[in-house]
Amino acid sequence: MATLTPTLTLASTDIFAGQPLNLSVTDTLTVSAPMTDISRMNTNDNIGNGVGILLPEATTDTYFIYLKHTGVLASDGITAANAGDDFVIVTNADGDTDFIRLYPGEFAFFPLNVFDGSDGGVEVGGLKVEKGGADVQINYGFWKRS
Amino acid sequence: MATLTPTLTLASSDMNGDVLNLSVTDTLAVLGQVTTKQVVASATNTVFATAANYTKSYVYIKNHSTVAAEIITIGNPSIDATCDYNNDPTIAMDATNILRFGMTVSGTGIPAAATVASITSATAFELSASTTGGNLANQTLTFGTDEYFKLGAGEFAFFPWMASEATAASQDVSLALKTASGSPVLEVRIYQEAAS
Numbered sequence: 257m258a259t260l261t262p263t264l265t266l267a268s269t270d271i272f273a274g275q276p277l278n279l280s281v282t283d284t285l286t287v288s289a290p291m292t293d294i295s296r297m298n299t300n301d302n303i304g305n306g307v308g309i310l311l312p313e314a315t316t317d318t319y320f321i322y323l324k325h326t327g328v329l330a331s332d333g334i335t336a337a338n339a340g341d342d343f344v345i346v347t348n349a350d351g352d353t354d355f356i357r358l359y360p361g362e363f364a365f366f367p368l369n370v371f372d373g374s375d376g377g378v379e380v381g382g383l384k385v386e387k388g389g390a391d392v393q394i395n396y397g398f399w400k401r402s
Numbered sequence: 403m404a405t406l407t408p409t410l411t412l413a414s415s416d417m418n419g420d421v422l423n424l425s426v427t428d429t430l431a432v433l434g435q436v437t438t439k440q441v442v443a444s445a446t447n448t449v450f451a452t453a454a455n456y457t458k459s460y461v462y463i464k465n466h467s468t469v470a471a472e473i474i475t476i477g478n479p480s481i482d483a484t485c486d487y488n489n490d491p492t493i494a495m496d497a498t499n500i501l502r503f504g505m506t507v508s509g510t511g512i513p514a515a516a517t518v519a520s521i522t523s524a525t526a527f528e529l530s531a532s533t534t535g536g537n538l539a540n541q542t543l544t545f546g547t548d549e550y551f552k553l554g555a556g557e558f559a560f561f562p563w564m565a566s567e568a569t570a571a572s573q574d575v576s577l578a579l580k581t582a583s584g585s586p587v588l589e590v591r592i593y594q595e596a597a598s
Contacts, residue, residue, distance in 0.1 A: 258417040264410050264560050266462060266591070271404040271436060279591070281464060281558050291417070294424050318552050322412060324426055352502070353548045355478070355575065356561050357458075363426050365410055366559035369475055369552040397412065397424075401554070 257402050260285045260320065262365060285320060287399035294322070298330035299344060300391040306349075310396060311368070311383040313349040318401040319368045321383060323394060327360035330391035336360070341389030349382025357388065367401065403596045406430045406460065408560060430460060434594035440466070441588045443474045443581040447546065450590055451577040453478075456565035458595045461577070463551075464558035467586035474586050476559075477549030479578045480505075481542060487511065488537040491519065491529045495543075498527050500574060506546030511535035518545070555586070563592070 263282040271277050297303055305312040311319060325344050329335045337360050346356035346364070356364055368383055385394060407429055414422040434457065441450045451461070465474045484496040498521050505518045511533045519530040551559050564575050579588055 258414055260417065260422070261413045262410065262558075263413075264408065264462070264558060266560075267407045267409070268404055268432075271406060271432065271593070277406070279462070283556055283558060285557075287417070293418055293420075293422060294412075318554075322410075322424075348548060354564065355548075355550045357564050357567065358562060361428050362430075362562050363408075363410060363428060364559075364561035365412075366551050366561055367553055367557055369477075369549045399417075 257286055257288045260287045260399055262320070264365065285399070286402040287320065288402040289400065291399040292397050294395055294397045296326070296393060296395050298391050298393050299385050299387045300330060308386055309349050309382060309384045310398060311349065313382040316370055318370050319398045320365070320401060321368050322363070322365050322397040323358060323385070324363035324396070325358040325360050326393045326395055328393040330393055333393060337390065337392045339389050342392055343388035344392060344394055345386040345388055347384050347386060349384050351384055351386060403431055403433050406432045406593050408460070410560065430593070431596040432460070432593040433596035435592065436594065437590065437592040439590050441579060441590055443579045443586050443588055445580060445582065447477070447479050447544070447578045447580045449479060449576050449578045450588070451592060453565045453574060453576040456563070456592065456594055457597070458567055459563045459565050460560070460593045460595065461563045462558065462560045462591040463553065464589040465553035465555055465586055466589055467555045467584065469584060469586070470555055472555055472581060472584040472586035474553045474579050474581050474588055475549045476551040476553065476577060476579055478574055478576050480545040480574045482545070483540060483542040485509070485541045485543045486539045487533040487541070489532055489534065491532050492526060493529055493533070494526045496525065498524055501527055501545060507543055509543035510541055511538050512543065553588070
């Protein structure tokens, strides 16, 4: 087991009239394997579960997920992705339920729900990244809730 | 137009041989609606952000409970108000493309624990049980769709929300919450992206 400490701050000086925004929240999470350190992949890579699949269907544990669109095309690993449709679709493992789109530079952090037996009892669950336009590079990490 | 600057740090000193010390930040142009509210979760799946009311947005949610059992699940219900049925498992609706086999179904005349048994056409599906209440037209039914997040006590999430951005499957990405225990409070902050 290990301890993961996520901290999120949301700041703005001009979002409200007369009131700056300065939210800070932190948590202490107990996590265990399987887990990753911060890693990198392309949306067309197969890291063992199928193309783009970070966690397979029927994953029965809760995972804390970090995803970031690096803004780099997979085709050369260097070029910034500037096309409007070069977003990353975040969906379940079989790709039928999209729930996040990451545009270049954007990130997300969330506890992924466990497999719940819906959708005919054969899924849902898992996590997959798909290309919107061209394949791009993402940074990711996942840690199992202990 | 305003600027929202989110920063996420992830730290751990005992995970691997090296120390995890990630820090990422972004600069987001936001405008339009800013929603800040607290919602009490219950056993009933309740929408707290309707996709049609927002363009792309950034969402922060936090479970404020301190009780371990008070877990909040976040998903998106799928609601359709065109359902017709008459004491029979067959239900007609304008479009079944939001349905999947096994989804729970609730509404007037729908027996408890009913699910989608089969999708027979683009405009009809079979329920796992016969409906009750006679000939009912244009009823609003709620289908239990996928759940994405599971927020334990004190846990939070931050993500870009598609909201009314079109999806290929005409998926309703409204956000709903429920809990199996207690009445935990969910803090919700939604920042609508400025039109590009």
